[in-house]
Amino acid sequence: MASFRLALIQLHVSAVKSDNLQRACGLVREASAKGAKLVALPECFNSPYGTQYFKEYAEKIPGESTQKLSAVAKECSIYLIGGSIPEEDGGKLYNTCTVFGPDGALLAKHRKVHLFDINVPGKIQFRESETLSPGNSFSMFDTPYCKVGLGICYDMRFAEMAQIYGQKGCQLLIYPGAFNMTTGPAHWELLQRGRAVDNQLYVATVSPARDEKASYVAWGHSTVVNPWGEVIAKAGAEETVVYTDIDLKKLAEIRQQIPILSQKRCDLYGVEMKK
Numbered sequence: 001m002a003s004f005r006l007a008l009i010q011l012h013v014s015a016v017k018s019d020n021l022q023r024a025c026g027l028v029r030e031a032s033a034k035g036a037k038l039v040a041l042p043e044c045f046n047s048p049y050g051t052q053y054f055k056e057y058a059e060k061i062p063g064e065s066t067q068k069l070s071a072v073a074k075e076c077s078i079y080l081i082g083g084s085i086p087e088e089d090g091g092k093l094y095n096t097c098t099v100f101g102p103d104g105a106l107l108a109k110h111r112k113v114h115l116f117d118i119n120v121p122g123k124i125q126f127r128e129s130e131t132l133s134p135g136n137s138f139s140m141f142d143t144p145y146c147k148v149g150l151g152i153c154y155d156m157r158f159a160e161m162a163q164i165y166g167q168k169g170c171q172l173l174i175y176p177g178a179f180n181m182t183t184g185p186a187h188w189e190l191l192q193r194g195r196a197v198d199n200q201l202y203v204a205t206v207s208p209a210r211d212e213k214a215s216y217v218a219w220g221h222s223t224v225v226n227p228w229g230e231v232i233a234k235a236g237a238e239e240t241v242v243y244t245d246i247d248l249k250k251l252a253e254i255r256q257q258i259p260i261l262s263q264k265r266c267d268l269y270g271v272e273m274k275k
Contacts, residue, residue, distance in 0.1 A: 002249045004145040006172075007036035008222040011045050011083075012209040012239040017057060020046045021065060024083075025072045031241055032076035037145065038246075039076075041083030042208040042222070043095070043153050043176040049208070049216045051131045054095075058088040061109065066098050074104030079143050083176040083206060084112070084152050092133040097150055097176055099141050111135025112152040113161065123182040126216075128154075137275055138164060146171040146248055153177035156191050156205070159198060164273045166199035166261070171251055173199075176206045184219025189231065197229040200255050202246055210237035227254045 009027045013020055024045055031039045043049065046065045047057030059065055065085050073080035080100045087096035095112035113135045115128040138161070139150040149165030149172070156162075156175045165173055173195060179188045188205070196203040203225045210220040220237035224244045233244035255261060 003245045003247045004037045005035045006204060006224065006244055006246050007031035007034070007039045008204060008206045008224070008233075008235070008242040009039065009041050010207055010209050010220060010222045010235045010238075010240050010242065011042055012211065013042070013045060013048060015048055017046050017065075021068050025068055027241055028072050028078075028080060029076060031243070032078050034243065036078065036243065038079045038081065038143065038148070040081035040174050040176065040204065040206045042206045043084045043178045044086070044208065045083035045176075046085050048214060049178050049218070051126075051128065052215075054086040054093050054131045055088075058086040058093050060089065061087055061096065061098060062106075066106075069098060070100045070104040070106065073100035073102065077102040079107075079141075081148075081150070081174050081176070081206075086132075087111070093131055094135060095128070095132055095152055096135075097139070097152055099150070107141040108139045108150060110139035110150040110152065111137070112155060113137075114154045114158055116154040118183075120182055124180055126180075138168075138273060140165065140168060140170055145246070149173045151175045153179070156195065157187075159195065160271045162195040162199055162203075163271050166201055167271075168273075170201060171248060172202040172204065172246060174204045174206070178208055178216070178218040181217050181219060184221065188219055188221060189223060189225075192223055192225045193229045193231070196225040196227055200227040200258075200261065201251065202226055207235075209239040227251045
């Protein structure tokens, strides 16, 4: 299939989990009704983002949130990238993205590999590792349209991860993410365009909507970048659904015009997947 419609749900996340789940599922149905075949939710879509919230909102998988995601994916017959939720497993907490197919089956489970531990003096300090454990694997899934690779937020800063996804045949990378008011304006779009151009693939990011009253204020601006590095869809800060058509014919044309993937000097350098 040469193209398909992607929808990114930039959800306003509240402190009430049941409200977040209800609104998310409603917007998924709306996106499906408008022709979206792949629908993605933001990082921590069912809970506020913050180390003080992860334990309180954490669930097993399967659990309340993922069961609702599975059901709505089956109801709408779509591929649903379930943003991320705080996951509890074996006494550890993870920041985890689940993916469900049109039959409601779990296709992938990605635990955030790179934890968000930063300190920008006078602006922001954050340590996910205070409460979360890292994932240890790459996560990909197949669709009738293309293979998709997953990362969560800070994972996007690591070019090697995106490169390996490209090597494995992914043509679309999806990063649910919640950059903040310091890193967002500086790096959010820049990183997406870099990952897209370097690997000649589509990159989509899905942020929560901005809530100025939250303890952690998300940048918003959910975005889709094509393999030429062009921003082809972008939200503002408010709750919205972003739609775009992923054109795989254009991807093939770009790779033919500038064939860097076949011109790599593997005799001089390389990036490999170890797990």
